Amino acid sequence: MIRMARKTPRKLPGRREDGATTKAQILEAAGEIFAEKGFDRATGKEIAERAGSNSAAVNYYYGGIEGLYTEVLVEAHRRLLTYDRLVALAEGPGDPREKLKTLIGLIARTITGPATTSWALGVLGREILSPSPAFAVLIKQEILPKKLVITRIVGQILGLSHDDPIVTRCALSIISPFAMLVVGNKQIFTQVLPGLNPAEPGAQDAIVEHFQRFALAGLNATAAELRSGDH
Known part of the structure; x- marks a missing residue:
């Protein structure tokens, strides 16, 4: 057979x-x-x-x-800025002030650009206003790793450790405007603060440059206080 x-x-x-x-x-x-x-x-x-x-x-x-x-x-958080891109920027050559300017530009252009019509900002905005149990996962996987990279850049600018309270406060001041834009996006752009409407000609560039200038001016003032010992 x-x-x-x-x-x-x-x-x-x-x-x-x-x-x-x-x-x-x-x-x-x-x-x-x-x-x-x-x-x-x-x-x-x-x-x-x-x-x-x-x-x-x-x-x-x-x-x-x-x-x-x-x-x-x-x-949604990754679509604003991936961890790998952030690390590549932080570990690349160049002055930390220029790295921070680039970082601010990346985030600001994402939030005020085509992402304003995508679901990513809507999901993140809702989560910020009313956190769900999934927020703990977001913090662990995305927010804390990215925050560490950002505070290291700020610490390099100020000559302090990334976990120094001064660095933490400065990072908060830099990041907070973006959180506000994520929460409000269209309502802020069109109703509350029409001067932030990125649809206007040249408005997006002006927003980016302002955020960069404000952040670096604050860091420069903080660094000056540190040098004088008045902090």
Whole structure:
């Protein structure tokens, strides 16, 4: 009796890519819905429908809507500035003041540019105003690592350790305007502070230059106080 060799099931070409595409589509659809409605009012079914997938896909790829929201929140922060790009800037050659100017320019142009119409700022703005349990993950994965890089740059400018309270206060003053823009974005630009409307000709460049000038002027004043011993 001749025994036939068992055939190994052939993997369908593109299966992995299709899975990755579906997962990415769910993330994008979720980002849009979370930005529109917030985490509490969004449903996995609605997200799956907008992504063109079945309702089980959210659980399959993300373990549920909570896991999906965490991934969306982390991705939103990365779209403002990735950790790798920040490290490359900090560890590259050049004066720390110029590095800080570049960093401020990167963040300011992202927030006042096309990102103002994306879901990333909407998701982050909602999270800042009403933190969810996922905020702890965002702090650990994105905020603290990036904050360490930024405070090291500020510390180099002032000649202090990155964890010195003076450095921390200076970093807060530098970062706070961006947090304000993320929370308010369109409302601030068009209603409360129309002078910040980046849609006006030349406005984005003016905003970037102002943020850079203000931050460096504050650091220069702080450095002068440190040299005089009046702090």
